[in-house]
Amino acid sequence: MASTLVHYRTISGTIICETGLRIGGSNEHIEIGGLENTIIRHPITDEPYIPGSSLKGKLRSLLEYRYDRRDNRNQPKGQGGRDDGEPCQCGRCLICRVFGPHKNPRHEQGPTRALFRDAPLTEAARQMLHEARAAKGMFFTEVKTENMITRTSGVASSPRTQERVPAGAAFAFEITVRIFTDDDEPAIMALLREGLQLLEQDYLGASGSRGYGKVRLEFALS
Numbered sequence: 001m002a003s004t005l006v007h008y009r010t011i012s013g014t015i016i017c018e019t020g021l022r023i024g025g026s027n028e029h030i031e032i033g034g035l036e037n038t039i040i041r042h043p044i045t046d047e048p049y050i051p052g053s054s055l056k057g058k059l060r061s062l063l064e065y066r067y068d069r070r071d072n073r074n075q076p077k078g079q080g081g082r083d084d085g086e087p088c089q090c091g092r093c094l095i096c097r098v099f100g101p102h103k104n105p106r107h108e109q110g111p112t113r114a115l116f117r118d119a120p121l122t123e124a125a126r127q128m129l130h131e132a133r134a135a136k137g138m139f140f141t142e143v144k145t146e147n148m149i150t151r152t153s154g155v156a157s158s159p160r161t162q163e164r165v166p167a168g169a170a171f172a173f174e175i176t177v178r179i180f181t182d183d184d185e186p187a188i189m190a191l192l193r194e195g196l197q198l199l200e201q202d203y204l205g206a207s208g209s210r211g212y213g214k215v216r217l218e219f220a221l222s
Helices: 050-066 096-101 121-137 187-202
Strands: 006-018 114-116 142-149 158-164 170-180 217-219
Touching: 050 114, 050 187, 050 217, 096 187, 121 170, 170 187, 170 217, 187 217
Parallel strands: none
Antiparallel strands: 006 170, 006 217, 114 170, 142 158
16 A cells, blocks of 8 residues: 655656647537548647647556556457557556556555646747648648558549648646655656657657657656
8 A cells, every 4th residue: 555645756848749740639520521530629729739648648558568568368359359458457567556557446556656737739839830820721730631542553542631730839748746655766757757768769649650749858857
């Protein structure tokens, strides 16, 4: 059982999009002729943001691949089933302590240590996108059209439109870390730092194999 809460640590910085970023939103109000695949936006300002859940899920999955902590006990079988299992739910490893033991109510790790905040646009990025909206009519995003190539004829078919945040946009992110008396604080902070470094080598959001989601991070620990 976790003991006394000692203090909080913070990792804060900037996520800079080096290629277009797509984190999907809801299409429940899509209109005829409208975009098929929209991004998530703030419900009041319509500005794009990165949900804390997206950043948390990506870092956790990368670290689980890195340390082979994927849970294969509940792996679905049959055609179309996932081949990497669910998130680790052992309730004993450092990843479970930092990110929370997945679907394990009997764990003794105490509260999840890492709190991932939603990441809004930086002020400079907000100004850049507002200026682009005024000058070019961009609604804070770009629209990318993609096609599938028919293998027998080489003809493009099944066109689809993807909305994404353009390269150059930046988001201010923050991870707050709760440290308890029985925690190995250096190990926890090192794990999160490693996850962020892995993210730079991988991608954030959707369609990374098609060039989306390459990001650069600038961050500091406090």
